[in-house]
Amino acid sequence: MKRVLVANRGEIAVRIIRACREEGLQAVAVYSDADRHSLHVRMADEAVRLGPAPAAESYLHIERIIEAARRSGADAVHPGYGFLAERAEFAEAVEDAGLIFIGPPAAAIRAMGEKTEARRRMVAAGVPVVPGSTAVVAAAGEALEEARRIGFPILLKAAAGGGGKGMRRVNSEGELPAAFRQASSEAAKAFGDGSLYVEKLIEGPRHVEIQVFADRYGNTVHLGERECSIQRRHQKLIEESPSPAVNSELRARMGEAAVRAAQAVGYVNAGTVEFLLDREGRFYFLEMNTRIQVEHPVTELVYGVDLVREQLRVARGDRLSIPQGLSPRGHAIECRITAEDPFQGFLPATGLIAFLSVPSGPGVRWDGGFEAGSEIGLFYDSLLAKLVVWGENRSAAIRRMARALEELVVVGVPTSQPFHLRVMRDPGFASGQYDIEYMETTGMELLRRRPADSELDLAAVAAALAEEAERVKPQPGAAGQGDRRESVWLRAARLEGVQWFG
Template sequence: MLRRVNRVLIANRGEIALRIIKACRNTGKTSILAYSKADKNTIPVEEADESICIGPPPAQQSYLSIPALLTAARLTMADGIHPGYGFLSENGTFARLCEERGLIFIGPRAETIWEMGDKARARSLMKSVGVPVIPGSDGIIHSEEEGLEAARRIGYPVLIKASAGGGGKGMREADNEEELKKNMKEASTEALKAFSNGDIYLERFFRKVHHVEVQIMADREGHVAALGERDCSSQRNHQKMIEESPSPIMDEALREKMEEAAKKAARASNYVGAGTVEFIVTPDRDFYFMEMNTRIQVEHGVTEEATGTQLVETMIRIADGESLPWKEDLTPHGWTMECRINAENPFRGFAPSPGRLLTFEVPKGEGIRVDTAMRRGAEISPFYDSMIAKLIVHDDTREKTRKKMKEALSAFHIEGVSTNIPLQKAIISSKAFAEGGVDTTYVERHLKEFLQSAENG
């Protein structure tokens, strides 16, 4: 008989920590927040049933410290750990150590995290079960000569990718052999620094594609459901800025094929919990597997609003051994969009903008949701990610949702730090976005125009 979770240690911070605290409350669990000294005076610490300090502000000494988190779990008598997203959420070693200590890891099994986190191994597994993958190298590139030979076979341009990690780190483009030789070294060095793993591989690089991901949820009995797709094509430097559901390029036939591929990926990896299978879609409407995120996504709120679900709560119920609450796949209804609000200065190379929030007024109204752990007077720490809020809007049609998002961005008032709100408004207001024509490199290609538009208001 499966044990049930009663006391959940939350190994994260900010809005996702607050989201997990609320999910614990709604499922009858005790929430225990592990926090760093930088986060002592924050809303999540106040809202959690219990809290414990795990170290100084630097993430390596707190949120990324496995010994500190396991000690916190023991001292607070936690029997489950929710990693949220980022930090240790996709660390197979952390998941395994939790399992060995009798803690229920609220996420997939350690073996799944390892297999799908190694991009080269994941590609091989997907090919074996018939999921289309981007043409690329046969595994890890071990030498410059091997990389050059693989690129000649694949065809330029190519994308160099870190086998471990994500978030755009260890990723470089190359249009020719000289660029490939230079960028392979840079990508490997960056990957080694970011993930303690310098392994890289190559993929064919498609410049004008849409980034479409399918949300899946799987229970311990092997049932898998697809919960619609999100389009994440509005990106800068491989970082998502705006997400929406459904995708503006989607039709029923393509959705059915992509959802079936996503469920194949989940079954092949013995998946449990919430996960996202990411694809690129070419102008010819061919789609290819990119990677699988073995955690709750930053943009999970888009799917929640589009399908009327509670994904974080469902993760906890599945960890308790419950079956999926849905008997079939879910389709997005209406239209939902999300803008990530970051404390950064787009006009100064997107430099982080830490500081105190002198004003923090969020938009309100029907179909408007703001996920944040911030308030007026809160301190934006220089130690962590610059995202301070997620603005999510929902309406009947894409155009109504787009206009509502534009109005909501205008009603979001923040003083004390710089934010990317002006840039987000410029993108949302553009003709290309209105027509659903923003591909994964569009924002980069037109960044100067967007910044000029943002400056002009």
């Protein structure tokens, strides 16, 4: 294995290319027309065009990716997360082409990808699962029968995928038909399969997942948990490790269950077993993500490992270099910086990043895929970067994250930064007593808070002075001096800005 094709874009493509560099491997990037000028394209040893911007014609197009690997002389393919990462047929196509797939065997992806099949296997392996249907429900009527059996509230979930797409909470019988229709159509669009299954809704749980890693020689280890309860519509926003709700005894039990889950499907390489953890400390298998996770850096920081480099080594045939029995050291937190406007219900935003100033300093890690000048479109997901910090304990990590968020400046596209900063300053978050309801309750409340009147006055003065400057020297968007040395793209950004917000 000498040359790795990275079948992804954005921050994860950059992350994988970095790992390749550090392992002494060459990296081949792929890109759609929308990403021609992206960071990952310039960082790679070679970049191959896949096709037009729509994902179906580029990052989801299996034949074109295999062809790009062949043409560029790559001997391995890393899928990243999202796109084709959990498509068994992609893993097969890679191997059929004589290339190494940097991930689990296709059979393991398939076993975990079909959610009802996965539940059956977990039950057989002695891994606790949430009560619910062990098969796909064909229609709303069948879902209703199942719901009556286990009791409302229930969750409708897509059999073919995760990530919150095709998922609906249903509180009562009356809500079921509409929810079934919506979830099914969303699942069909996201995964090409509208099949749903029913699960009992556990009230007020935490979402806690276990990182596992296996090599080809039968060694499987776990690397503790990640707490991912701060989510909006099942999309994670903030993750931390360790979880404030998990002690070493519970960690050992959950870890052991996760290892059993991985072994039950013949798992190899990095994977994540997701659990719901209820208020009494009982945990239930949710699903297994058969790929590297977005939030893998928090595990890296507290366990002192490099999961992506380990992926490369294990795929090459090395034995695991991570022993079982490592303990987490200190505390890590990740905030997902997305191009979404938290003050408008996290609506996805588009535009040109006109200016970007990235936090740094002790204990701060920025895993980003974009820079000043990057155009953020609507073709792909809205993750711009992951801001990750390490601290000697949880409260130090929270203060460090607040400090890092205060340093971050993104101009041109609204981001989730204000939300994260409010969470870091929230005593409820600091207490560690939160669950997956946090976003809908505390999170929304935090976003409604407005600054003190004295702060509003300062904003008013600034706006009036900017308006005055514009009247005195009428230029679109300009206020004050210093425009002479402005670059072309900055000017373009301002002009664009008028249109995006207008």
